[in-house]
Amino acid sequence: MSSIATTARAVYPFTAIVGQDEMKLALLLNVIDPRIGGVMIMGDRGTGKSTTIRALADLLPEVSVVAGDPFNSDPSDPELMSDEVKTAVAAGESIEMSTMQVPMVDLPLGATEDRVCGTIDIEKALSEGVKAFEPGLLAKANRGILYVDEVNLLDDHLVDVLLDSAASGWNTVEREGISIRHPARFVLVGSGNPEEGELRPQLLDRFGMHAEIRTVKEPALRVEIVEQRSQFDQDPHGFLDGHQSDQAAQQQELIKAQNLLPQVKIDHDLRVQISQVCSELDVDGLRGDIVTNRAAKAIAALEGRTEVTVDDIKRVITLCLRHRLRKDPLESIDSGYKVSKVFNQVFGLVDEAEEASVNGQPVGAGR
DSSP: HHHHHHOOOOOOGGOOOOHHHHHHHHHHHHHHOOOOOEEEOOOOESSHHHHHHHHHHHHHOEEEETTOOOOOOOSGGGHHHHHHHHHHHHHHHOOOEEEEOOOOOOOOOOOOOOHEEEEOOHHHHHOSSOEEEEEEEHHHHTEEEEEEETTSSOOOHHHHHHHHHHHSSSEEEETEEEEEEOOOOOOEEEEGGGGOOOOHHHHHHSSSSEEEEOOOOOHHHHHHHHHHHHHHHOOOHHHHHHHHHHHHHHHHHHHHHHHHHGOOOOHHHHHHHHHHHHTTOOSSSSSSHHHHHHHHHHHHTTOOOOOHHHOOOOOOOOHGGOOOOOTTTTTSSSEEEEEEEEHHHTTTOOOOOHHHHHTTTOOOOOO
């Protein structure tokens, strides 16, 4: 093992994470197609949210960047270049390239808007006639993952800024008539505990997917998770070596899925049925329809297929719609179950939960 490998801080491997399949799937699909719009992860404390997100960033292949560029500009894609790099390329200047690990940026809870978006040095701009810009966390997160823990405790205005940048792929900073913009295309991942308050519906709706996670109840699984974590803490690099082949296979799967995605097609009838589900659930706007289509294509690409199936839609539709339903405080039915029930009706499938209740088995509401 190289000296770099032994001195670098070890990150728990993504493929070793037990359970929490809903969260892992949502994250993988957003990596395959960042236009899905990020993930909101709501669940109990101590369920491995931060560990999973760091593990995903570590799993991803390195990306090519323009050396010394503070915005992680892509040397070949103008949409992911800063204005300075774009100007240099247009002028025929040679661009020095390097590679870097996909950035994973943690947004501190007390972060100010200047810290997030960056600041313009007005004095320098006026005295020297140059646009002096100090990049913020959005610049650092370009082409990576921006993680906001306890997003429901963050100032609504700041959440709005993050969502705007994630949707447009650009961050614009304006001050005293001076305007600077740079690429800010990242996968936005927010997490929170429902006991500490929900996000406003207008903000929640703008997250592409909503994963719910629960503390594992099964004793055997809990023991497995504790044992694996103990092994990692005792010998991190030995543990990583044991999962190296799984990690490499998962990484290749993601690369293939990203390349295959443009070829994936979804039948017109299936698109109509997705919109019918959204309509019957009274989902506001068309964001739910768009995200469900994108997520269904991404899961097909993940499994190496170019045609979306009904099963693909079934596996993603709850993740895409549960947070877009209008909340009725008097209703006891879980929103995930509601989405699943309407999906089964529209697609003409047997409702497994109803079938279970008919047979006298308990119905799991949080499907």
